[in-house]
Amino acid sequence: MERIIFYILAFVIIAFAVASVNSRRMLRSVVYLAFVLISIAGFFFLIDYNLLAAIQLTVYAGGIIVLIIFSVLLVHHIEMRLEMASIAKRITTAVLCLVGMGVFIYTIHSFEFEMVENTKSTTTQDIGDRLLSYGDGGFILPFEVISILLLAAMIGAIVIAKGTKLMDKNS
Amino acid sequence: MNYAEILLIPFIPLAVFLVLGIFYNRIKPAVSGIIGVLGLLISTLLSIKVAYQYFFVLGKDGGAYQAIVHKTAWMNFTETLRIDMGVLLDPISIMMLLVVSIVSLMVHIYSRGYMKGDPGYTKFFAFLSLFTFSMYGLVLATNLFQIYIFWELVGVSSYLLIGFYYTKPSAVAAAKKAFIVTRFADLGFLIGILIIGFYTGTYDFELLNDPQGSPLLSWAASSFFGMSVLSWGLLLIFLGGAGKSAMFPLHIWLPDAMEGPTPVSALIHAATMVVAGVYLVARLFPMYYFVEDGIILQVVAFVGAFSALFAAIIAITQNDIKRVLAYSTMSQLAYMMLALGVSGYDGEAGLGYMASMFHLFTHAMFKALLFLCAGSVIHAVHSNYLKDMGGLRKHMPITHITFLIAALAIAGIPPLAGFWSKDEILAAVYEKDMLLYTIALLVAGLTAFYMFRIYFGIFWKKDPEYATTPHESPATMTIPLIILAIFSALAGFVPFGQYISADRIALDVHINVPLAITAVLMGIAGIGLAWLFYKKETDLPDRLAASLGKLYTWSYHKFYIDEVYLFVTRKVLFKRVAEPAAKFDRQVVDGTMVGIGNSTVRTSEKIKAMQSGKVQDYAMAFVAGVLVIVIFFVYYLTQ
Amino acid sequence: MIEDVSLYEILTVTSILFFIGVYGFITRKNLISILISVELLLNASVVNFVAINKYLYPDVLQGVVFSIFIIAVAAAETALAVAIIINLYRQISSVEVKDVETMKY
Numbered sequence: 001m002e003r004i005i006f007y008i009l010a011f012v013i014i015a016f017a018v019a020s021v022n023s024r025r026m027l028r029s030v031v032y033l034a035f036v037l038i039s040i041a042g043f044f045f046l047i048d049y050n051l052l053a054a055i056q057l058t059v060y061a062g063g064i065i066v067l068i069i070f071s072v073l074l075v076h077h078i079e080m081r082l083e084m085a086s087i088a089k090r091i092t093t094a095v096l097c098l099v100g101m102g103v104f105i106y107t108i109h110s111f112e113f114e115m116v117e118n119t120k121s122t123t124t125q126d127i128g129d130r131l132l133s134y135g136d137g138g139f140i141l142p143f144e145v146i147s148i149l150l151l152a153a154m155i156g157a158i159v160i161a162k163g164t165k166l167m168d169k170n171s
Numbered sequence: 172m173n174y175a176e177i178l179l180i181p182f183i184p185l186a187v188f189l190v191l192g193i194f195y196n197r198i199k200p201a202v203s204g205i206i207g208v209l210g211l212l213i214s215t216l217l218s219i220k221v222a223y224q225y226f227f228v229l230g231k232d233g234g235a236y237q238a239i240v241h242k243t244a245w246m247n248f249t250e251t252l253r254i255d256m257g258v259l260l261d262p263i264s265i266m267m268l269l270v271v272s273i274v275s276l277m278v279h280i281y282s283r284g285y286m287k288g289d290p291g292y293t294k295f296f297a298f299l300s301l302f303t304f305s306m307y308g309l310v311l312a313t314n315l316f317q318i319y320i321f322w323e324l325v326g327v328s329s330y331l332l333i334g335f336y337y338t339k340p341s342a343v344a345a346a347k348k349a350f351i352v353t354r355f356a357d358l359g360f361l362i363g364i365l366i367i368g369f370y371t372g373t374y375d376f377e378l379l380n381d382p383q384g385s386p387l388l389s390w391a392a393s394s395f396f397g398m399s400v401l402s403w404g405l406l407l408i409f410l411g412g413a414g415k416s417a418m419f420p421l422h423i424w425l426p427d428a429m430e431g432p433t434p435v436s437a438l439i440h441a442a443t444m445v446v447a448g449v450y451l452v453a454r455l456f457p458m459y460y461f462v463e464d465g466i467i468l469q470v471v472a473f474v475g476a477f478s479a480l481f482a483a484i485i486a487i488t489q490n491d492i493k494r495v496l497a498y499s500t501m502s503q504l505a506y507m508m509l510a511l512g513v514s515g516y517d518g519e520a521g522l523g524y525m526a527s528m529f530h531l532f533t534h535a536m537f538k539a540l541l542f543l544c545a546g547s548v549i550h551a552v553h554s555n556y557l558k559d560m561g562g563l564r565k566h567m568p569i570t571h572i573t574f575l576i577a578a579l580a581i582a583g584i585p586p587l588a589g590f591w592s593k594d595e596i597l598a599a600v601y602e603k604d605m606l607l608y609t610i611a612l613l614v615a616g617l618t619a620f621y622m623f624r625i626y627f628g629i630f631w632k633k634d635p636e637y638a639t640t641p642h643e644s645p646a647t648m649t650i651p652l653i654i655l656a657i658f659s660a661l662a663g664f665v666p667f668g669q670y671i672s673a674d675r676i677a678l679d680v681h682i683n684v685p686l687a688i689t690a691v692l693m694g695i696a697g698i699g700l701a702w703l704f705y706k707k708e709t710d711l712p713d714r715l716a717a718s719l720g721k722l723y724t725w726s727y728h729k730f731y732i733d734e735v736y737l738f739v740t741r742k743v744l745f746k747r748v749a750e751p752a753a754k755f756d757r758q759v760v761d762g763t764m765v766g767i768g769n770s771t772v773r774t775s776e777k778i779k780a781m782q783s784g785k786v787q788d789y790a791m792a793f794v795a796g797v798l799v800i801v802i803f804f805v806y807y808l809t810q
Numbered sequence: 811m812i813e814d815v816s817l818y819e820i821l822t823v824t825s826i827l828f829f830i831g832v833y834g835f836i837t838r839k840n841l842i843s844i845l846i847s848v849e850l851l852l853n854a855s856v857v858n859f860v861a862i863n864k865y866l867y868p869d870v871l872q873g874v875v876f877s878i879f880i881i882a883v884a885a886a887e888t889a890l891a892v893a894i895i896i897n898l899y900r901q902i903s904s905v906e907v908k909d910v911e912t913m914k915y
Contacts, residue, residue, distance in 0.1 A: 001813070002812045002813040002814065002815065003812070003813060003814040003815050006812055006815045006819070006820075010819075010823040013823065013827060014823065014826055014827065014830070017827055017830040017831070017850055018830055020834070020846060020850070021830055021831075021833055021834030021837070021838065021843070021846070021847060021850070026840065026842060026843070029843060029846055030842075030846065033846050033849060033850070036827075036850065036853065037849075037853065040853050040856070040857060043857065044860065046812055047812055047860060047861065047864050048864070049860060049864070049874060051874075052860060052874055052877055052878070055878060055881055056856075056881065059881050059882075059885055060849075060853075060881060060884070060885075063885060064849065064884065064885055064888045067888055067889060067892050068842060068845065068846065068888065068892065070892070071842060071892040071895050071896060072842055074896060074899070075842070075895065075896065075899040075905050076842075076905075082838075082839065082840050082843065083839045083840070083906065084837070084839065085836075085837040085838070085839060089836075089837060090837050092791075093791060093832075093833050093836045093837050094833060096791070096794060096795055096798070096836075097794075097829040097830075097832050097833045098829075099798060100794065100798050100829050100832065101825055101826060101829045103798060103801060103802060104825040104828070104829075105821075105822050105825050107805065108818060108821045108822065108825065109818055109822075113817050113818075113865065113866060114866065115816075115817065115865055115866065116865070116866060116867070116868055118868040118869075120868060120869075122868075122871065122874070126871060127871055127874055127875065127878075130871045130874075130875055131875060131878070137870065137872075139875050142875075142879060146879055146882050146883070149882075149883070149886055150882060150885070150886050153886030153887070153889055153890050154886075154889065156890055156893070157889040157890050157892070157893035158893070160890070160893040160894055160897050161892075161893035161896050161897055785907055785908075786907075787835065787836050787837075787838075787844070787907065790832075790835055790836055791836045794832055794836070
């Protein structure tokens with residue numbers, strides 16, 4: 001049962017990813033991306049990381065997609081068709097990517113992973129403890145760093161998006 | 172003797188040069204002239220004081236004058252080989268100090284009148300001071316390297332002053348010529364210095380000149396093409412001296428150097444700088460004498476004799492009075508070289524050395540006087556050429572009398588200065604070699620002839636049509652003339668042998684009466700001939716010139732030496748050597764370099780399309796590169 | 811751990827997703843599309859982290875924690891990118907890559 005669900009998810013992910021990078025309409029492209037992200041959230045549920053799935057849904061499928069849609073709506077006409085790269089370039093890139101894919105998959109399949117049998121499910125508390133512990137294997141420092149990074153990104157985004165025109169008004 | 176006082180002698184002119192040079196635009200010309208004269212006056216007084224103290228108080232020790240040396244090490248190469256900076260006081264350096272001081276002071280005073288109204292007035296005095304400083308440094312040098320440094324400095328000053336009227340192309344050409352010819356000679360000098368430094372292990376004059384010193388005894392150590400290496404070194408040093416003193420065949424720059432202002436000609440190209448070559452040989456005289464039994468001295472003697480005759484013959488036919496004086500200077504310098512060349516070292520044998528220095532001293536006085544008189548005349552008639560002059564004795568009495576004194580002095584008429592020194596030279600040469608003596612005697616006659624040729628040409632003859640009546644020069648110019656005339660008249664009575672001799676032991680000098688009478692008769696004959704030819708307008712000179720034919724034309728064209736040089740440089744050096752070299756440089760060397768540059772440009776034109784500025788292109792290249800590296804390392808290398 | 815699904819299959823899917831992202835990144839001509847491609851790349855790596863954590867080291871949670879960080883960084887990156895895009899649009903009225911090539915030559 002889970003196997004079938006996995007294959008469905010994998011198919012949805014790949015199909016919508018391909019659609020997303022090939023669509024000539026901006027908004028559709030974003031919506032396809034949203035499907036990909038949601039499918040990945042489904043995959044997280046499947047693999048029994050519920051917190052991660054929730055984060056994926058809220059931050060990615062909720063926040064980031066909305067941001068991108070906003071920017072699309074701000075800078076594009078809805079009917080506008082995107083300009084595509086030349087055929088030659090697309091084929092070259094496609095060949096390049098297929099080769100890379102082949103190399104990756106071949107490498108992965110030729111490597112013996114030491115699987116560990118377990119059915120233990122991870123709770124949100126485990127992740128929270130790990131994130132905030134300052135002991136061995138704790139992530140309190142990166143956690144703080146990432147919060148500062150987010151703050152800086154927020155300020156930076158505001159400053160950049162404000163542009164010079166608004167700044168002139170202030171002065 | 173106070174070391175600081177001696178140091179002040181050269182450094183006051185240097186200070187004057189710096190002050191005048193730095194405040195060039197702010198100083199009024201009148202002030203700059205006074206600063207220059209005052210600075211040199213102090214130096215002159217100090218020189219006289221030093222000379223008095225040296226000759227009469229401190230210098231003598233055990234019957235001989237001792238060198239007094241103050242020096243500090245400047246550069247150390249090995250234990251013994253080092254370059255010092257300092258002052259060396261011995262009879263000849265002090266004699267030169269006096270000559271430089273007096274002539275330079277006179278020229279400074281004279282220039283205040285001569286250069287009046289010239290836009291480069293301040294610059295002129297700055298350069299004069301620079302020259303005087305360099306000349307002081309040269310005569311006081313304690314070692315070969317120090318003398319070389321100041322040697323080049325006087326060369327530079329000479330270059331600057333010859334090219335003083337830098338808007339005149341001929342002056343610029345003359346300055347370049349003087350610089351290049353003397354530079355060429357100085358190359359020999361430098362190589363000679365290096366050879367001597369290498370083989371004797373010292374540059375110091377006192378060590379080099381010590382007859383018992385080890386450097387001199389080492390001459391036999393190694394030989395090269397039949398002469399000892401030290402002889403070659405001395406020959407090369409003589410080459411440098413010959414360049415500065417305008418010996419044949421390096422004399423070509425001196426006549427052209429007359430493009431400079433006349434006071435400069437008097438100071439640099441008659442009295443001081445050009446005698447530096449003679450001074451250099453005299454400075455190293457013991458070395459010249461003792462290394463390989465004086466083989467190089469013979470060269471010096473023959474070069475001197477030939478140059479003396481050669482220059483005297485050319486001087487007869489020139490029409491530019493400054494050029495006549497220039498060739499006369501060359502001839503007299505050659506006389507001094509000749510005297511050095513025939514001199515011995517001890518006692519009576521050292522007569523030539525003493526005579527040479529004596530002649531240097533008297534010549535500086537009367538030749539400077541001649542030039543200054545010529546300057547005065549040129550100032551009055553605004554021309555250098557004899558055809559524009561005549562009858563000036565009525566208009567310029569002081570110049571006339573002083574010129575006459577100087578001309579009689581150089582002709583060797585007693586009791587003027589030139590008689591005494593010239594007589595000593597003739598006596599010294601007579602004892603050594605009859606051929607050289609004959610030449611010297613002939614030159615003495617020729618000297619009297621050409622000198623009185625221009626004397627009669629300037630002051631007698633009938634007046635040409637003067638645009639404005641010439642008048643006597645101002646007092647600033649005539650006073651130096653009078654002072655120098657007094658020196659020219661009386662310098663011969665200095666008992667020179669008492670002070671200066673090769674071995675520094677006082678030498679009693681006697682007049683050799685038969686030789687003296689011969690020389691004076693020769694001089695009088697020259698004067699008489701000139702009187703006959705040039706006192707009145709006659710066609711005698713032209714007839715003589717016609718009868719001499721080729722000889723006259725050759726002499727008039729200075730024996731075509733300049734043309735030979737031009738041929739050698741233009742046709743041979745430039746065309747056969749320089750042009751192919753330039754071609755090679757342009758086409759092969761430059762071609763390679765330009766080719767490298769061009770191919771780089773072409774390649775970059777081709778590949779710059781890769782720098783599209785699009786991140787995606789870069790990303791594609793990046794991905795492709797990563798894949799290649801991954802495939803290569805992971806699959807190819809691990810197989 | 812998913813029943814009957816091996817790590818190989820999951821990694822195959824993420825590899826494919828990754829190279830689809832690369833393809834999009836290189837071929838798209840629009841800044842927002844490029845941003846979308848970058849999101850695909852990031853997601854591929856997130857899934858990789860999670861899957862390997864789950865299959866190979868279920869007791870340590872590094873992979874999960876890293877995934878959270880990646881998502882956070884992606885959010886920051888997207889915010890900044892959107893800000894830049896909007897500013898750029900204000901200045902040159904275009905978000906096409908071809909109009910933004912001051913780096914050229």
